[in-house]
Amino acid sequence: MPTYDYLCKTNGKVVEVRHPMAKTVRTWGELCQLAGIDPGDTPGDAPVERLITGGHVVSSASLKNPEPCGGGTCGMPACGGGTCMME
Template identity: 45%
Template sequence: MPIYDYFCPSNNQTIEVMHSYSREIKTWGELCQLAQCETGETPEDAPVRRVISAPMLSVPTSNSDYKNAGFTKLVKRDKGVYENVTASD
């Protein structure tokens, strides 16, 4: 299921929740119920809106990161020979 961020202008809070694509969250009460948190002093009928956020990307930085992610990294050596630098010793 995708993760969405919702912003409530009444209290200036942003909450991240996971739900199906077809579900619509329109009020603070619905959002808090889905996120399993307290509504606090904000009215339950306060409107919320979905905000666009950049997805988090994980970029491998070492050979072991590539291996742990299930990839193979080949490095070109002498005379066009490629060496697998993620292979186990």
């Protein structure tokens, strides 16, 4: 599930939450409920905006269980080296 950062201009706080891409968070109250935090003195109907943050690309080689890149008879596309790691 993706992680998103939201800014509440009313209180200046940025909160990070995870939710499906199809979900829309519009208010401080919704955001606090999703994050499991206390809304404090900020009104629940205070608007929030999703911040654009840099995405992270993770190479399968950096994982503990990298997936093979294919390229041989396995039917997967070839990797940069052209050899199939599955064979």
